[in-house]
Structure formats: structure tokens, C-alpha cells
Amino acid sequence: MNVGLLYPEVYDMARFREGRKEFPPFGVLYLAAVVQEAGHSVRVVKVTPEDTGPDLSDCDAVGFSLASSATYGMMLAARDAAHIRADTLVMVGGVHCNFYPEMSLTDFRADVAAIGESEESILEVLSRAPDRRFDGVAGVLWRDGDEVRREPVRPLLRDIDQLPLPARSLLPADDLILTDRLAGTDLRMAHVMFSRGCPFPCSFCAAGQTRIQYRSGASARRELTHLIEAYGIQGFAIVDDNFVVNKRKVGGICDSIADLGLRWSALSRVDTVDGPLLAKMAAAGCIEIKYGMESGSETLLEAMRKNTTREQIRRAVHATVEAGIAAKVFVIHGYPGETLASTEETISLLTELEPALSRVSLFRFVPLPGTQVYDQAAAHNIRGTHLQPGWDGEWVKFHIHHNDRHWWGTNAQWEETQRSYELLRDFVEQRWGRQA
Numbered sequence: 012m013n014v015g016l017l018y019p020e021v022y023d024m025a026r027f028r029e030g031r032k033e034f035p036p037f038g039v040l041y042l043a044a045v046v047q048e049a050g051h052s053v054r055v056v057k058v059t060p061e062d063t064g065p066d067l068s069d070c071d072a073v074g075f076s077l078a079s080s081a082t083y084g085m086m087l088a089a090r091d092a093a094h095i096r097a098d099t100l101v102m103v104g105g106v107h108c109n110f111y112p113e114m115s116l117t118d119f120r121a122d123v124a125a126i127g128e129s130e131e132s133i134l135e136v137l138s139r140a141p142d143r144r145f146d147g148v149a150g151v152l153w154r155d156g157d158e159v160r161r162e163p164v165r166p167l168l169r170d171i172d173q174l175p176l177p178a179r180s181l182l183p184a185d186d187l188i189l190t191d192r193l194a195g196t197d198l199r200m201a202h203v204m205f206s207r208g209c210p211f212p213c214s215f216c217a218a219g220q221t222r223i224q225y226r227s228g229a230s231a232r233r234e235l236t237h238l239i240e241a242y243g244i245q246g247f248a249i250v251d252d253n254f255v256v257n258k259r260k261v262g263g264i265c266d267s268i269a270d271l272g273l274r275w276s277a278l279s280r281v282d283t284v285d286g287p288l289l290a291k292m293a294a295a296g297c298i299e300i301k302y303g304m305e306s307g308s309e310t311l312l313e314a315m316r317k318n319t320t321r322e323q324i325r326r327a328v329h330a331t332v333e334a335g336i337a338a339k340v341f342v343i344h345g346y347p348g349e350t351l352a353s354t355e356e357t358i359s360l361l362t363e364l365e366p367a368l369s370r371v372s373l374f375r376f377v378p379l380p381g382t383q384v385y386d387q388a389a390a391h392n393i394r395g396t397h398l399q400p401g402w403d404g405e406w407v408k409f410h411i412h413h414n415d416r417h418w419w420g421t422n423a424q425w426e427e428t429q430r431s432y433e434l435l436r437d438f439v440e441q442r443w444g445r446q447a
Contacts, residue, residue: 012051012137015070016043017089019082020059034202034250035187038105038129039076040177045130048175051137055181060085064092072100072137075119077107080380083406090119100140104129106217110381112152113159123153127165127220128207130174167222171207172230176237188242194276194299194337195370198246201238205231205264209252211280213303214316214383215346215376218252225260228267235271246274246296255279255300258288265295274298281327282319289334299369300331304340307360308353311346316383321360328367337369342439344432345376347384347391347419354431358438371443373436377414380406392419 018036036055043053056065063085067073073095075086095101104125108115116124123145125132135148145153150165168174179187193200208220238244254277255261276299277292284300292300304324306312312319324340331338342357361371378385378393388396395408395418408416417425 012071012140013054013069014046014051014137015054015056015065015067015073016046016076017056017058017065017074017086017093018076019078019085020057034248035177035179035182036076036078037177037202037204037250038078039074040179040181041130041174042074042076042133043178043181044175046133046137047178049134049137053178053181055178057182057186058082058086058089063088064094065089066094067099068094068096070095070099072102072140074102074104074133075121077103077105077115079409080107080406081408081410083107084404085407087118100137100143102133102136104133107380110217112161116152116154116159121154123148123151125151128167130168132165167220167224171224172227176234177204179241184242188244193246193248193274194339196246196274196298198274199242199244200246200248201242201244202250203231203234203238203247204251205249206251206254206256206260210256211253211318212316212383214314215305215343215379216252217379217381223253223256225257226264228263228265231264232267232271235268235273239271239273244273246298248275249277251278253278253280253283255283255288258283258285262288262291265291265297269295272296276301278303279327280319281323284327284330286330286334289330289336293334293336297336299337299339301339301341301372302327302331304360305343306346306353307357309356311348311353314348315343315346324360325364328364332367338367339370339372340364340368341372341374342435343374343376344435345418345428347376347393349376349428349431351427351431351434354435358435361438361442365442368443371439373439374411375414375432376418377409377411377416378418379409379411394418 016039018039039055043055046053077086101121102123103115103119103121108124109126112124112126122143123136127150132150139145145151149163152159152161188201190197190199206223206225208223209218210221210223273296275296278301281302305317309320328338384391385396
């Protein structure tokens with residue numbers, strides 16, 4: 012069977028409209044690898060604002076990966092403009108589909124929608140393509156005549172080591188290997204995923220999986236060895252939602268890769284690291300940890316359900332630097348309830364930590380579809396969601412860079428938020444330059 016898997020150009024959901032590539036579409040690449048391994052022919056198709064009408068007339072099955080809500084409209088345009096045969100099986104999945112599967116199934120005129128991990132689901136779906144009946148296929152919604160049927164939830168894979176490596180060979184090397192993405196260096200690097208999921212309940216984050224799964228150290232080493240041999244990488248960035256959760260698992264990966272001589276970075280919370288683990292990470296080549304600080308206001312951190320403190324932020328940053336690793340922090344400004352006073356608390360903490368921080372990335376709050384703050388918009392005084400009256404149909408407005416929309420509060424509150432953002436932005440840019 013010929014299978015086409017479509018994904019939105021990644022920079023359209025990260026550096027929106029700036030043409031800055033981030034990381035490859037891992038969801039699609041893992042699916043492609045599984046489908047290839049099962050003996051099917053696979054084509055990975057990039058959808059961009061300039062090219063939303065690919066010729067898929069040779070495909071017996073087509074899958075649309077809805078990797079972000081911001082690109083939902085662009086992917087819908089691709090569904091309308093692409094050349095797809097009438098007898099082709101149409102599948103839909105991805106982040107947006109996980110949260111809103113019935114909408115995705117309907118809008119994309121799909122035969123079946125997959126929810127959650129889909130490496131096992133897609134093979135069962137493809138085997139049912141001839142009769143278009145998917146009863147008993149765990150983790151899918153499908154249309155049975157005029158009825159939408161939801162099958163039981165698919166259990167998470169017990170061992171993600173069993174998956175083949177992502178099918179990077181289906182993309183150009185320029186989409187995979189970058190030289191300006193690793194901790195401010197020019198090292199030749201790739202992105203990798205060593206875990207899935209995040210167990211923490213932050214209300215601003217669209218994490219679709221709350222149980223974390225780790226790959227083994229042997230599996231991580233196998234992928235990195237392949238990347239060295241195939242692409243000549245000098246380093247890598249771990250793009251997991253929250254890599255440092257289980258210290259034993261992280262330590263095992265570090266032990267397995269320490270002799271490869273690679274430099275690398277990862278993301279973490281401030282309350283999941285300690286001195287011994289940081290020393291092990293440094294010995295394995297870690298040169299930067301990116302922490303989700305989010306705010307210096309404990310009132311806002313509690314409202315965000317971040318459940319961390321200023322003291323934990325201090326300890327993590329200082330311990331990281333003491334271990335010989337650079338510390339970068341992400342800050343989100345404008346969460347509902349942000350004021351000039353809360354912004355000044357963030358500035359005061361950043362001022363205190365300035366000598367220890369290598370980089371600071373400042374983002375403006377956006378109520379991302381699928382998050383708690385989005386789905387409980389009324390409780391947070393949020394406006395502009397697709398679940399509320401007066402929805403304008405503009406999914407594109409949920410991009411996360413340079414987003415200055417008035418999302419919540421009165422005009423007076425918004426004016427204060429704008430003024431305080433400009434104060435924080437100028438502070439960050441004066442000390443660390445413009446980053447993201």
C-alpha cells in the first residue's frame with residue numbers, strides 16, 4: 012500500500028512566519044518508520060502556506076498530522092486542495108486531533124481519527140482499509156454511515172524501545188541537521204526524543220499524555236550512533252516535554268552515551284534536578300538545561316498550577332551552573348492575573364539570577380487549545396476560543412511567537428499587561444538580547 016503522511020512545516024507553529032526551523036515532525040516520522048517496517052511504501056509530505064495542494068493521487072491511504080492548532084487552518088486548506096482519489100483512505104491524528112477528535116474527523120472528511128499513540132493503531136487501520144470498518148481498533152473514532160463511533164482507549168506502549176528509529180531518511184538533511192540551535196553554539200546538531208509525556212498539570216500547557224515513558228540508555232545510544240554515522244552530528248537537543256523527571260532513567264541514559272563525545276541540551280522543571288544528577292549530566296556532555304521558570308510571582312505560579320517557588324528556581328539555576336552546565340530559563344508573561352506588580356517580581360528574580368543565567372526566552376501568554384485555561388475559558392475570563400459564542404474561525408491566532416492579542420480581562424487590565432510586558436521585554440533584551 013502507498014501511504015502519504017502530511018505534516019505542517021514546523022516553523023509555522025514555532026517561529027511563526029519567520030522561516031526558522033526548529034525540530035522535525037517526530038510524530039509523523041515514527042509513524043512512517045512503523046509503516047515502512049510493515050512493508051508499505053511511505054511518503055512524508057510537508058505542507059506550507061505556499062504549498063497546500065500536493066498531488067497524492069498515487070496514495071492508497073493519506074494521513075493528516077494536526078501537529079498544532081495554529082496550523083489547523085493550513086492543514087484544512089491542504090485537505091481541500093490536495094489531489095486525493097475518491098477511494099483513498101483518509102486518516103487524521105496529531106495534537107489537535109487528540110483534544111478535539113470529532114471536530115477533526117468531520118472537518119477533514121476523514122474515514123478515521125486516531126487519538127494518542129498511533130504506531131499500533133495505524134497498522135490496524137491500514138489493514139482495515141478495504142472495508143472501512145474499524146470496530147475493535149483501540150484508540151480511534153470512525154464514521155459508520157451517519158454515526159460516529161468511538162472505540163476503547165488504546166493503552167500506552169509498555170516499552171517504547173520497541174519502536175524503530177524515526178524515518179529521518181524521508182526528509183532532506185537540511186530539515187534535520189542544523190548549526191545554530193544548540194545552546195548558542197555552531198555545532199552540527201540534531202533533535203531527538205528520549206521520552207514521551209509529562210505528568211505535571213500546568214494549566215497553560217497542551218500536554219496530551221500525562222504518563223511519562225522513557226527509552227532505555229541502549230536505545231538512546233543506538234539513535235545517537237546512527238546520527239553520528241549518517242549525518243556527522245557533534246551534538247543534539249532533547250526536545251521532550253520534560254526530560255528530567257525520573258532521575259534513575261535520566262542517569263541511565265547519561266551513563267550509556269557519556270563516551271560518545273557529544274554536546275547536548277535538555278528541558279527540565281526546576282524541582283526535578285539535584286546536584287548528583289546534574290554532575291552526571293555534565294559528565295555525559297550536557298552543556299545547557301532549559302528551565303520552565305515561567306514567572307517570578309508565586310501567586311502566578313500557583314495560578315498556572317506550576318507549583319514551584321522562587322527558591323526552587325534559585326536552587327536549580329545555581330546548582331546547574333555549579334555543575335558546569337549553562338542555565339537558560341523560559342518566561343511566560345501575561346497569564347490571567349498578570350499585573351505590573353507580578354511583572355516586577357519576575358524582573359527582581361531575573362536580576363538576582365542574572366550572573367548565573369546564560370539565556371532568557373520571553374513568551375507572551377497564549378491560551379493554547381487543549382489546555383486547562385482554554386477549556387475553562389470562562390473561569391479565567393478568556394475570550395476568543397472555538398468553544399465560545401462568536402468564534403471567528405481563526406486558528407492561526409494561536410501561534411506562540413510575538414502574539415499581542417487581547418486574550419483576557421478588561422481594557423484597563425490589558426493596558427497594564429501591555430505596559431508591564433514592554434517593561435519586561437526591554438529588561439530581558441538589554442541583558443540577554445532578543446531570544447526565543
